[in-house]
Amino acid sequence: MYAYAGKILHVDLSAEKVWEEKLSQERVKRLLGGRGINAAILFELTKPGVDPLGEDNVLIFGTGALSGTFAPSSGRMTITAKGPATNLYLKSSVGGHFAPELKFAGYDYLVIRGKARRPVYLWIQDGNVSIRDASHLWGTDVQRTEELIQEELKEDRLEIACIGPAGENLVKFAAIMIGHNSAGRGGLGAVLGAKKLKAVVVQGHKPVEMARPDLFKALALEALNRLANFEGRKGLSLYGTAGLVPMRNETQLFPVKNFQEGYLEGAYQFSGQYLAEKGYLKNRFGCSACGTSCHRFTTVDEGKYSGSKSGGPEYETVAALGAGCKVIDTEAILKANELCNRYGLDTISAGSVIQWAMECHEKELLSAEGVKLTWGNGDAIVELVKRIAFRQDIGDLLAEGVKRAAEKVGHDSWKWAVHAKGLEPARAEVRARKGYALAHAVNPRGPDHLCSQVYAEDGATPEARALIKKICGSETYANHIMTEKRGAIVRWHEDCYAATDALGLCTFVTLSRGYLIDPKMMTELYGHAAGIDISEEELLTSGHRIVTLEKAFNVREGAARKDDTLAWRFMNEPIKAGPRRGMTTTQKELELMLDEYYELHGWDHATGWPKRETLESLGLNDIAEELSRLGKIPQE
């Protein structure tokens, strides 16, 4: 089997057993890899209503079909489970080098079930697998855990995925950390914590075989050249994702003060440009087979946060911990980022829940001993990150995320608990970006930016405008305040995102503004690597199949049309200033966009459930049968 290792590694922590399974060719044909096959395994191995933090939840590490090759930016991996934040489907895509290493060790997938009796870690080395005691690691932070494992295994080159105290303490937005990379969203770290699995450590040496290596090499070089000549890639390389801060702030669509304002004076002080200019940026590094090196390593060398050093910060981090809390204290933001990474917390949800707490404090509903929960207080974000990770006093409340915290605090605090499906959104202003609003509403894991970010609707680059013309028939629709054709735009993007994840590519090179490695090139790279030739249409149909499968999981777990929604604030409180003043995405607008989107999917308008004929046309007959058994197939 070219490109793939050809095997799945199963681990049952309760039974302390490991075994291998041959990778199904049929699944490869229908779902490609990574995110796609993960979704199928999750659906198959979990029962309806499974507790995300229970023994029966299953967590899957899935490598992309191209992971381990030198296709540009192909080091991505998807981790999938039922999610603690939403009680629904959860996938998180993560970069770094873990995915290639797992494949070099002989496995495309790692499937973990059960719950260990004591803390353990998993050691996978070229097909040899052991479950080892981790009692001595329990309670240590991410960096210390990595150091102790390196010392213990006496190996130079290891890939380590682990949790920090936040995961152990079942924080609903605990992350799985892999070096400076994070599978951050939705609480996968808590799933590992509940299983008492502190870390997964991998080392491998087996080569990935290529079907047509010479053709693959030529095409990969062509792809690299295409990337090298794009200005947007240069910006990403120089300034990282936090280089987006000026753009978002200048459009006055920057999520400031818990989405109450759209512009922040002084935001430049936490931009990627400023971090580079002022010397906070010490190093740039990339994921496997990536020449862009968008990841950052930053330090604070003076002042009260001197000594702070960490990967990042990313755009989402500075937007959530900085702008959202009205904090422009660069060094406090860097310190809070470091602590999130050290304790294993998702920075988006951490920032979200802190700004919710600040708004509660402003309205005299919440206070914290020894901390002033005031807008702009940099020390408060640093202190609250610590308290959340260890569930200390107010941190225990905030560790539940804004939805559950608002249910406990009561009054009107739910109105500024900005979330949908229980997940705090990525930092995008969706009142004036209608496609983005729809994408957030329908995303199976909740409102997030890495399932269907629709930058093309901005029409900011020639490539984006050309794509909108391809999807909608006219560049006229490259306008982010239009509701027309948003269903079509989101549908195309989510199919392409799913295919990108399944191949293990980075969405920054396939979708983000430049649309550089397009579906045609994706199929060719895949064909030369795996020896499986598919058309562009077949690639996107695989993406569609993956999205439908994820939707079906949510339907099985009780989701319906009412769950495809936005935070109350976005639909009821207009933008207060700037060129988009007065805009909301109203319930009526959302309903219209949902109708178009469901129609294009072949999903029932009333329930939002996939129709039987849709599932069967995608070859998901077994899923149709299961949903039918549960009474969750729409009546014709």
Add this chain to the structure above:
Amino acid sequence: MGLTLKLKYFVRFDQLMGKTESLEVAEGTSVKDLLTALAEKYDGFSKSIPQQQLIILINGVFSAQDDKVSEGDEISILTPQMGG
């Protein structure tokens, strides 16, 4: 009669990154004209990035190269940026 604009630079050109300035231009000036004027004013500006790849916001709204500027407009000049 001239127009006074507020220019905000977020371009990969060390001399200007993060800077703000006022600039007088003639009535009827387009975005394209403005960029040409900046290329004449700042040596190396046009070499830092191809003009057609710059993203220009007029009062926070994406603009096209032939859009005209008006008195008091705030013009943000940015380079494209992948990522999110």
